[in-house]
Amino acid sequence: MKLVLGEEQRQLRQAVRSFLAAASPPPKARDGYDPAVYARLNGELGLSGLIVPEEYGGAGAGFAELAVALEETGAALLPGPFLATVFATIALTRVPDKDLLAGIAEGRLTATLARSPGGAGHLADVTAAPAPGGGVAVHGELTQVLSGMEADVLVVPALTGDGAVLVAVDLTAGDLTAGGVTRTPLETLDVTRGQAHVELDGAPGRVLGTLPAGDGVSDGVGDRMAVALAAEQLGVLRGSLEAIVAYAKIRVAFGRPIGSYQGVKHKLADMHGKLEQAESIVRYAAWAADAAPGELPAAAALAQAYVGRACFEVARDHLLLHGGVGFTWEHDAHLFYKRAKADEVLLGPPRVHRARLAGLLEL
Structure with missing residues (x-):
């Protein structure tokens, strides 16, 4: 097991961090998805093709490298379909498709993977039947599709007469109600990353x-x-933690920086402890995805059971420690808070993953 980043991984982290600091810092997240930033992210760094196999034009990297990149996009609150495209790519690497994987690797395509509302991995309520002109005609209703308004391709599990298949649906043909596809944007808690209702x-x-x-x-x-x-x-x-630590050093109350007060210091120490534990869990889970598939189910369940809740708690406390200014729309604290809460329940609430982990451990 390797929980410490290697030299190439540290270089990747620095490259992504420097790029995002200049092109898409957290304050810019409130502006929403910027295709130009996404094009540069893929053109200059090739992040969309990070885990795409080399035979399809990708980097052929592992989850250890993907985790490094996603940590940086998360810290910058990168808006848009990057995470949705990662999800779709993960599915496509199990059911490879040359055209889609090559398009994603080149940055020409963004994609999203339809999931069931509970996020437990069940088939979406979608069916596919043979179409007269070839291909299949897809029917179904998807209530929440991550980045459904920005994605070019919808990858969705569907039921056919012969069983379950993975189907690709083009979302860019014509307007939003053309080609048998109707997309309706949803009002979401996280303003930096949208969802859509897709029929x-x-x-x-x-x-x-x-x-x-x-x-x-x-x-x-x-x-x-x-x-x-x-x-x-x-x-x-x-x-979140870096933001509140920086604020605690410069915010003065009663003639002293607030970071010098015991109540604030202890809270920051607790937040740092959660960061250290979360980092170890994520590094272990990424290693398991690459090198120990037998350990992956428990590692993944542990990651969502702990990291999701810890992320929200730190984002919540970071907002509270900012005081009154943290509750204003002009401050970025609420952006971290909302991303943390949206991510916490994206694949199901922590209790679902705790129950799964308990079952895997036979508790």
């Missing part, structure tokens, strides 16, 4: 392959998604 009424789709036996998003896909999300949550946690 598929005979939408033309392409079957990518047969899903592994199981619950439709199995064979480690759901676990790897949990690891990827935990890496982003680690970044949000770290960004």
